[in-house]
Amino acid sequence: MLKSLLLLSLLYLPTLLYGQSRIDSMLTIINRNLNDTIHAKTLVNLGIANERIDTKMAMRYFKKSIDLHEIGLQGLWVNTAFVRLAGIYSSMGNRDSATYFFNEASKYLQEHPNNKALSAYLTGWGIFNNNFGNYAEALLAYERNVELGEAVLGKENMAGNYLNMSNVYARLNQAPKREESIFKALAIFEELNNEMGLSFCYNSLGNIFYEQKDYSKAEQYYQKSLDIRIKRNDKRGMATTYNNLANIAMDTDRFARALELQQASLKINEEQQQREEIGKNYVNLGKIYQRMSRLPEALHYFDQGEKIFNNLGITRYDAFISAEKGRIYTEQANEDQSRKSLALQKLQQSIAQAQASGELISELNAITFLKEFYIQEKNYEEAFKQLIRQQALTDSLEGKEVKLRISQMETQYQVAQKENEIELLKAQQQLQETELERQQANQNNIIIALVSVLVISVLLINRYRVLNRTRRQLEIEKMRSDIARDLHDDLGSVLSSINIMSQMGIAQKNGQSENYLQRINEQSSRMMDTMSDIVWSIHPENDTVDKLLIKMKEFAAEILEPKGISYHFHEPSNPAAIHLNAGKRKNLFLIFKEAVNNAAKYSKGSNISIYLEQKDNTLTLAVNDNGKGFVETEIKHGNGLRNMEARARQVMGTLIRHSKPNEGTTVIVNLPIT
DSSP states (O other), X not given: OOGGGOOOOOSOGGGGGOOHHHHHHHHHHHHHOOOSHHHHHHHHHHHHHHTTTOHHHHHHHHHHHHHHHHTTOOOTHHHHHHHHHHHHHHHTTOHHHHHHHHHHHXXXXXXXXXXXXXXXXXHHHHHHHHHTTOHHHHHHHHHHHHHHOHHHHOHHHHHHHHHHHHHHHHHTTOHHXXXXXXXXXXXXXXXXXXXXXXXXXXXXXXXXXXXXXXXXXXXXXXXXXXXXXHHTTOHHHHHHHHHHHHHHHHHTTOHHHHHHHHHHHHHHHHHTTOHHHHHHHHHHHHHHHHHTTOHHHHHHHHHHHHHHHHHHTOOTTHHHHHHHHHHHHHHHTTTOTHHHXXXXXXXXXXXXXXXXXXXXXXXXXXXXXXXXXXXXXXXXXXXXXXXXXXXXXXXXXXXXXXXXXXHHHHHHHHHHHHHHHHHHHHHHHXXXXXXXXXXXXXXXXXXXXXXXXXXXXXXXXXXXXXXXXXXXHHHHHHHHHHHHHHIIIIIHHHHHHHHHHHHHHHHHTOTTHHHHHHHHHHHHHHHHHHHHHHHHHHOGGGOBHHHHHHHHHHHHHHHHGGGTOEEEEEXXXXXXXXXXXXXXXXXXXXXXXXXXHHHHHHSOOSEEEEEEEEETTEEEEEEEEOSOOOOGGGSOOOHHHHHHHHHHHHTTOEEEEEEOTTSOEEEEEEEEOO
């Protein structure tokens, strides 16, 4: 996924907090047209207020203030106008104009030294260099801001500086420093109750959890960020968050939603003339269409994004785009052999580009796609080499120590919040006790104080219990996610290795070993399918019936379409609202698999109907075929039927089967969902 495309950029967070009444007051000053210093400062502040709402309007205000400077007005406000214009041109991908205004700001600072103005310049200069891949220069600017200190920057701007540093650390693959910087910023914004600052922190935390494939938590943080940005009418921030939510929707196979969100982001970026962001939108649209197997459309959007980045002189997305194109050419090679060499060329080019830029995530994507290419070409020796490289990179990017570190930092932050609340309660209690000591002679006051202490104690005990229950629930959810990820990462990797090596043995055709290796291949494939079902069944993201339906449809297509058997699903009106625990969901799906397999193997029918409906507190699954049927008393009950009945009993359900010769067979499962 486009993990490397999800980074935000900050300039001066307090400037995003202008209210409408203050904007109206500033417009009143401008309308007087006095062309004095107050007029010039007000133009700059209006530009800042419109920066993330209407880029063109912001540019006009900044340029008008510079015009006043050129006719003789003096003041540090012109340095702010230079830096802000440079930042806007940087976000639009206009490097030359951005460089010009940064040079103007630098010259002004040399003539009029001022630490606060220098801080604003360093912030903008850092963002500019980060956008164009000069990470060392960007980090140097942010570190100089840290040296200036909180007394110069102020708390809010220091928090913004920490977030900017986290962006650079992300580019440089320095995960611990990235996470530490984000949580420093989060603590400050929480202390100041700064909503816009929190929205940036939530977006950054969403990026981290997205990269760890914890989509549920990532989506929660992105949504919290989006709510604030909509409230503040931060259009550029809304575009960024729509893009991030679209990536989650794509990775969870909600393609219609992904396209809707990506188009919403693209529309805002086009209005704001954010050329680099438009390029990202095109590349993400290409990825969505690639996942939907609409390869010509995917290539079209990848080409569009690549063209924009080439025109802007931005190279950090080259490896990602080359890898995705290589993957598409690999898929097309089955029908057009001329695509084969092009696919291999693009994938090798992507790996070289990623290694040159130090983009480990892009390198991992390219190696994964190259492994798939060699498997498709039945070159299992090369496929195995790429598998080893893939595992090594995955361990460094998504290892357990990374997940543990993030979890610990998040827990420490939450504990610190709770400790602050408890300290506040203790302080309040101490104030009450001090007041009581001054009024000891009054018995009524003593009684009131004792009652107050008792109430506070009850509240604290109750709060402690609620916190314990909440922590326990979070631990259970985290444990389920960890089990799912560990099964997939560890067992899946081993089984994949066995599968590839067994196919190598088959290809060698070494006497009697062929049959033995064939059995290993079949058994490992079956184990991989079983593992996939287990991982799916225990993962908390799949607790709703709509996720179950997706899995059922995938299985039905895999079994029935190759046999030419048509099938139809009849679904409940709102499957996302129906929740099943892991045990019920797993057993219901396994009963469904057995019923569909039996129908495909023995019924000799041409059509299967699958009904899933909820009535009151019962979920009913019915699988009906139009096959030859049979006489119940004349068939032998095998392991399949006994397993289905046992699974139904295990989840307190019932299984019914009806069949008559030439009238087909129906299997019905009634499952309580309370």
